[in-house]
Amino acid sequence: MPTMLRALLGLALMAMAPLALADNSEGSLKFGDHVVHFSALPTDFLSEEIATQYAIERSPNRGMLNISVNKDLGGGATEAVSARITGEASNLSGQNIPIEIREIPGSYVSYVGLFDIVPPDTYTFTISVFPEDATVPLTLRFNKNFAGQ
Template sequence: MGRLALLLLTACLSVSIMAAEAIKGERQETFGDMTVHYNTFNSTYLQPDIAKAAELVRSKNQGVINVSIIKGDKPVIAQVSGTVKDLTSKSVPLKFKQITETGAVYYIAQFPVDQQEVRTFEINVQTGDKINTINFNQELFPGE
């Protein structure tokens, strides 16, 4: 049952990534031969059983960030950390958890979304001794 739930979570996250790419273009950064893919979405997009299996809170006031690192066509294990800031520069640390499946590794974290606003994300991806940083802005909306 656990593997099925993770498979469904991966499918859901993949659909969310594809939807975001279709709307805003692909969100990725390339560092040498490594590509970091990232996406944010409201946790209400997750089905309740999928959110529970991934230990995510499903709420209109909770966002999710999904990060994956690819080298060639293979997933990369990394240390992922970061922060999200609101317009007043209040910073919230992102606590990423790793989800590993056959052929895929994802890092997910949640953050509060209390109102519609643009947030600034800083994501640090460490592989070995090297740390790469991604900074981006995202307009967020509370869910339904």
């Protein structure tokens, strides 16, 4: 693809922000001066110590979202920011699963959402993040394949 066409396509895609799509189950997406970090995993991947500390049931039939939001302060510096986060997942059968997302207490601002899964299945997540200092929600979509045992 010619460089100019790639640049125009990139500008067109950036104009669609603040919706970002991700095709993996963990990563970071930048929305202006905010960066949303996210991951999805079965809760049986957590150690017993971590699960107990944060009151999370360990199970191959339980999924967990982990989300944090940082603000870019410039010069490579960032700070964690509080946000209101809502989300839902849908499986390949089209079932929509609302996810209640709560803040994890501690020194770092982080959020967790728990939901039931029936592996093997692929779930599509739609997450809306409302940082305390933002004027519009930041929306991301990503997929996670829960393979099962």
